[in-house]
Amino acid sequence: MLLSRLTKTVPIIGQLRDYDRGKLGRDLIAAIVVTIMLIPQSLAYAMLAGLPPEVGLYASILPLVAYAIFGSCKTLAVGPVAIASLMTASALSVVTEQGIVGYVEGAMLLALLSGGFLLLLGILRLGFLSHFLSHSVVAGFITASGLVIALSQLKHILGIPASGHNFFELVQSIFASVTQFNKYTLALGIGSLGFLVWARRGAPRLLELCGVQADLAKVLAKVAPVIGVVATTIIVAGFALDLRGVDIVGAIPTGIPALQLPGISMDAVKALALPAMLISIIGYVESVSVGKTLSAKRREKIDGNQELIGLGAANLASGISAGFPVTGGFARSVVNFDAGAETQLAGIFTAIGITLAALFLTPLLHYLPVAMLAATIIVAVLSLVNIAIFREAWRFSKSDFSAMLITVAMTLYLGVEIGVASGIVTSILLHLYHTSEPHIAEIGLLQDSHHFRNIKHFEVETNSAIVSLRIDESLLFSNAGYLEDYIDNLLIDRPQVKHIILHCGAINGIDLSALEMLEQQNTRMREQSKQLHLSELKVPVKAQLDKVGFIDRLTGSLFLSHYDAYKSISNSLGR
Amino acid sequence: MLLSRLTKTVPIIGQLRDYDRGKLGRDLIAAIVVTIMLIPQSLAYAMLAGLPPEVGLYASILPLVAYAIFGSCKTLAVGPVAIASLMTASALSVVTEQGIVGYVEGAMLLALLSGGFLLLLGILRLGFLSHFLSHSVVAGFITASGLVIALSQLKHILGIPASGHNFFELVQSIFASVTQFNKYTLALGIGSLGFLVWARRGAPRLLELCGVQADLAKVLAKVAPVIGVVATTIIVAGFALDLRGVDIVGAIPTGIPALQLPGISMDAVKALALPAMLISIIGYVESVSVGKTLSAKRREKIDGNQELIGLGAANLASGISAGFPVTGGFARSVVNFDAGAETQLAGIFTAIGITLAALFLTPLLHYLPVAMLAATIIVAVLSLVNIAIFREAWRFSKSDFSAMLITVAMTLYLGVEIGVASGIVTSILLHLYHTSEPHIAEIGLLQDSHHFRNIKHFEVETNSAIVSLRIDESLLFSNAGYLEDYIDNLLIDRPQVKHIILHCGAINGIDLSALEMLEQQNTRMREQSKQLHLSELKVPVKAQLDKVGFIDRLTGSLFLSHYDAYKSISNSLGR
Structure with a gap:
């Protein structure tokens, strides 16, 4: 009785009941693959959020452990993701400009607030609320955010300064300074992009030609970005391209984060509460949809309320270990699943892997060009952009198409926060409309x-x-x-x-x-x-x-x- | 065909089709009674909103004409009301402190935004959305606001300074300075309060004893506040009590407002958009509930979307004629109905009455004591306070009781805006919960x-x-x-x-x-x-x-x- 309740609250206990060497082996292999994949991604998403690169690593340690303990999906891989990082940057740009809170402290606070909000929803068993978010609105938002993110990274590929408060200002700003591009940066950027795009399809095929089994080839190919990281770092260091205007990551502090709360002022909490809620909602919806797909493949149940608690714990952990908002990522969860992860121990092993990277690997990343990270982000988010769904919506349902279009326009023109908020409002209005004539x-x-x-x-x-x-x-x-x-x-x-x-x-x-x-x-x-x-x-x-x-x-x-x-x-x- | 469409868009055309002398007479009498009742109320609610008294009169001229043309309820009397005035004060106190907009301009802008929002909802035929506001949440909000309003007027009865950002601070502030009360003000205040309370029940009875027919007595008694206005003004002027510390209304500019738009800055629009929406929603819900009750008595239909258009037009009219947000008032609509109003021409006649007051009467109001206006407000809002419904909710449905309590606590502690907003959110969450397990x-x-x-x-x-x-x-x-x-x-x-x-x-x-x-x-x-x-x-x-x-x-x-x-x-x- 007590055990069954405990297993419900702490799902990992159930997962470990009949743990054996076979499972351990598969969890370890999955953890190694995910760790290698997560290192460049963590650095890149920290950069996208406007944070120092080490923060990305920090957000990939404790949060993984917290989710491993409390989450209900056996194969979900948690960490920094593109959209939450963009929303973090957007939330922090306003409040730090007004001097309400420092940037890194603000990011920690955002994670804490997010975590608290998710935990509260989970404890109150309000997971069902996510059913009331229209899929078309979410799809519209994700596509629009993907475009904004890709565009925002273009400057790092070109080696130009560019900024703007919305998509269109960003386009203008890039056009205005495109002629000042840095040829070394551009070469590295285009090269990285080309390599990463090729790696998605070409690498598995190449590995298969070399005699690697198809499934394994698919998994190994996910490690390809690390080859890009190593290669571009060596090129920059070897030719001293940083002296020729190529932006590099620079010195990353070695070590693991100290556990501490950020400074919490009432003003900062007020300013960040709403963005934290919006980040949580989108993060949860994305994460649960990945979790559902993977769990269904193995005929396992996932519990929406337990997922809220797992993600809440992960974000609280991020907030006290110098991290920023995290959630379940699509690509890395699929890799974790395909690489054979059996339980959330894989998540804990990944956290150990990232800890080792933070302790020993960071000096090697000094000359890593920012353009390579930007290329990683662009390739990752372009897979989020789903233009086909617009065509489908147009053909299938005009009201869905309109809701989608409104969300996209709001996101591109007024930013991610208003984009999500208007998407939520649109969803609820649609639901009220559908239920306005009762039986x-x-x-x-x-x-x-x-x-x-x-x-x-x-x-x-x-x-x-x-x-x-x-x-x-x-x-x-x-x-x-x-x-x-x-x-x-x-x-x-x-x-x-x-x-x-x-x-x-x-x-x-x-x-x-x-x-x-x-x-x-x-x-x-x-x-x-x-x-x-x-x-x-x-x-x-x-x-x-x-x-x-x-x-x-x-x-x-x-x-x-x-x-x-x-x-x-x-x-x-x-x- | 064209006529029937026109009648639908401009309901007054239908009302005037078989207009005759009998109806004209009844409309005129109703208009006279409502005008007399509306003069002190307009001044009082302008004061409650923190605006100069003449603004209350301005808000009782053009808006009445606009509603008369576009509204669908034949007997609704529109103008400044207590809760919208309190919400106006609350919205403006923040933005004017920050210097974003001037107070009077801000009030006009609030009316314009309100009007635009209502009109938009009406054109989009979104009136059904009001069905999704829980009655218990609205009742809780109105009761809490009534308490805040009554308390905020107590200082005028006592003749002391007092202020506070919420109900509890207000109580503290009044306690702190209660000993400094002005004895003349207090005497006038208590006298006015006593007279107004007596007038509600005693006046009709007295008139009946004097041989006036019961129905007529009930209507005539509503004019009693004017006797109080005249009496207290004479007392203050006669004994020169203004020199002994009694606050008076003072000089009110004579004339009618010039038609003009307020200065509109994007910052002001951003700051006032949400408050305007909240004022509109509560105003609409209150107004429609009055309209429904009165229309049902005469077996007439009212159309929720047309009401949105009517109230929208009234607020736009208020915004271009130096007014502030208006809506249908409960007490005055009942008086209008009981006094025999047949069509919205009564509204137009009332507007003419108030115009005459603004042109010729204002000099006479110089010595009107503020305590009398405060007494008018207190007596009016105490009828909004419905404690019985809490007892009923407690006995009938604990979930309603909780929703009500949350709304009351939010309103008293965090103010009207957050009070309404949390009420709306609570309502929608309850609805989503009820519909979360579909059939x-x-x-x-x-x-x-x-x-x-x-x-x-x-x-x-x-x-x-x-x-x-x-x-x-x-x-x-x-x-x-x-x-x-x-x-x-x-x-x-x-x-x-x-x-x-x-x-x-x-x-x-x-x-x-x-x-x-x-x-x-x-x-x-x-x-x-x-x-x-x-x-x-x-x-x-x-x-x-x-x-x-x-x-x-x-x-x-x-x-x-x-x-x-x-x-x-x-x-x-x-x-």
């Missing part, structure tokens, strides 16, 4: 039976002075207003109606707004000398209405069956 | 029939390798995630299941998110050598799925009837 049916008596059916679909008996309405869901504030308008308009349009019987068989609960509506409707009908009746009330609902005395105030009566109600009122009218 | 039922074959019914409620035939799921609503992003998890978990929990048949008879549409989900589920099932089938697809839905080629990619088949699907798959398994 209420006017019903009549089916001939030779005691059954009532929708008058729209069946030949039924009705009485012009009586209207029977069947409410097909609980009566809550969100449908109370609709029912109120429905009855108001019905009484105006059909003045001959003297009785309304509400068939309440499907009502499991009534909230206060609906009660107020019933009270008002009852009063209005009394003023018009009309009667409101209820039939087939469930016992707890009747008890609820009794408690506040509504049944006593009812202008009409309460009937056990709708048939009795209809017959007895018809008879009373007949007399 | 999906596992169904089985009813014996000796071709019908399928919910396996939970009926004795039905099933096959352990086949699961039939009936989806009782359109397949959209908001339920796609739920269905996806449902199928994922089902396939893990019941590995013997080889076929899933979705009964799509109730699906009227599929959006892109749901399509993506179906595609993914289909792919996952293919990887597990399982099949997904669809039955009873409606023609347009089938066409939609055909267009993107999903039917071709389907692992299973398409069946016209669910019975055929079940039988043919069962037979294929039997072989």
Whole structure:
């Protein structure tokens, strides 16, 4: 009992129950591949977030351990990702300009707030909320962000200065200074880009030609970026290209981060709370979608609320170890999965790998050209850009297409934060629109039976002075207003109606707004000398209405069956 | 045809079609009563909003004409109201402190933004959104705001300085300086309060005793505050109490406002956009609830979207005539209705009445004590405070009670804006929670029939390798995630299941998110050598799925009837 609860809260316990040498071997191999892949990515995403490169490594140590312990997906690989990094940069650029908080401290605070928010959602079991984010809105946002990210890295490929508050300003700024490009940087950049693009398809094929098994070749090819890193670093160092204007990563402090909280001021918390929430939401949605896909392949369950707790713990860990917001990454999770990871121990081994890199490898990265990192980012995010989905949306559903387009336009023009926010608002508005006409049916008596059916679909008996309405869901504030308008308009349009019987068989609960509506409707009908009746009330609902005395105030009566109600009122009218 | 469209856009045309002398007389009388009632209220609410008194009069001229033309409720009386005034003060205090915009200009801009927002909602026919605001949240907010407003006026009754950013600071500040009260102010204040409270019940009774007919007495009693205004003004002027520390209204410019736009800076628009939206939403909800009640009494329809347009026009009019945000007021609309108003011409006559007051009456108001205006506000808002509803919520529904309490606490502690915003968020979260488990039922074959019914409620035939799921609503992003998890978990929990048949008879549409989900589920099932089938697809839905080629990619088949699907798959398994 206790163990089963513990296993639920700390899923890794369950994963390790029948751990053996075979699993250990596979976890270790996956960890080595992911570590090699993660080193350049960590540095690159830290750069994208505007942070020193070592912060990327820090964000790839403790967060992985925290997710390994609390996350529910066995193969998800957590760490810095492109979109969260861009959103971090966007959030911090405003508050640091205003001097509210320092850049590195701000990033830590952002991770803490993100972690706290995710943890809270998880504890409150609000994971279901992510179902209300429209896929098309998320796809639109991710594509637009991918374009912004790719464009923002172009300056590092060209070796020019460029900046701008939105996509279009960035384009202008690049055009304005494109002629000042640095030829060495450009050569390195184009070379890196070309190599990375080739590596995606060419490297596996080459390895296969060399006799490597297809599956293994696919995994090994993911390590190719490291060859690029080594090669470009040697070229820059060998030809002293840093003296010819090629930007390099420079000195990276060696060591692991000290555990400490960032300085927390109320102003900084206020300024960063909303961005942290938006980063969390998008991070969670991305991560869960990867997790679902991978888990389903191995017929394993993942639990949305546990994922919130796992990602929350990872971000809290990032916030106290000099990191920045992290989440589950698509590419690295797939690599982890394909490389054979069996449990989250692979995540812990990866964290050990990155720790070793932070301790011993950083001096070797001194001459790593920024252009190589930029190329890594561009190749990574271009896979996020999904133009096909726009074509599909256009053909499939114009309303999805519009929602997508709004999100893209907002993201490109007003930035990622407003982009996500407008996407969320659009999603919720769409949902409210879809649910704005609740299930209420006017019903009549089916001939030779005691059954009532929708008058729209069946030949039924009705009485012009009586209207029977069947409410097909609980009566809550969100449908109370609709029912109120429905009855108001019905009484105006059909003045001959003297009785309304509400068939309440499907009502499991009534909230206060609906009660107020019933009270008002009852009063209005009394003023018009009309009667409101209820039939087939469930016992707890009747008890609820009794408690506040509504049944006593009812202008009409309460009937056990709708048939009795209809017959007895018809008879009373007949007399 | 053209006329009927015009009547729909400009409802007053319809109201005037069979206008006669009887209606004219009743409209005139109602207008006179409302004008007399509106003069002190306008001054008082302008003061509450932190604006010069004449602004209250300005906001009671053109906006009334605009609503009269475009509004759909025949008897709604529009103008400054307590809560919108408090929210105006709250919004402006921040931005004017930062020097972004001047106070009066800011108020105009707020009205313009409000008007634009309401108009936009109306044109987009988004009035239904107000159904998604929980009544209990609105009631909690209104009660809390009423308390804040009453407390904020107490200093004028006592004649002391007091201020604070929230309810509790206000209480502290009043306690700190309560001993410095001005005895003349306090006497006038208590006297005014006592008179106004008495006037509510005592005045009608007194008039009845004097032989006035009961209904008329009720209406005439509403004019009582003017007697208080006249009496206190004479007392202050006669005894020169302004020289003894009694705050007076002072010089009010005579004349009517020039039509002009406020200075509009992008910064000011950004700072005021959100407050304007919140003011609009609460104003609309209050106004429509009054309108519904009054219209239902006379069996007239009001159209929520037309109300948005009417209130939008009123606020735009306020914004270009030196006013501030307005909406339909409860007390004055009831008076207008009881005094016999027949059409919105009563509103236009009221506007003329207020114009005359602005032209000729303002010099007489020089010695009007502020304490009298404060008393007017306190008596008006205390009727908004509804403590009974908390008791009712506690007894009826704990979740309503919690939502109410959160809203009250937020409003008292963090101010009106955060109060409304958290109320809206709470409402939407409650709605999402209620709709988070969509209608999906596992169904089985009813014996000796071709019908399928919910396996939970009926004795039905099933096959352990086949699961039939009936989806009782359109397949959209908001339920796609739920269905996806449902199928994922089902396939893990019941590995013997080889076929899933979705009964799509109730699906009227599929959006892109749901399509993506179906595609993914289909792919996952293919990887597990399982099949997904669809039955009873409606023609347009089938066409939609055909267009993107999903039917071709389907692992299973398409069946016209669910019975055929079940039988043919069962037979294929039997072989």
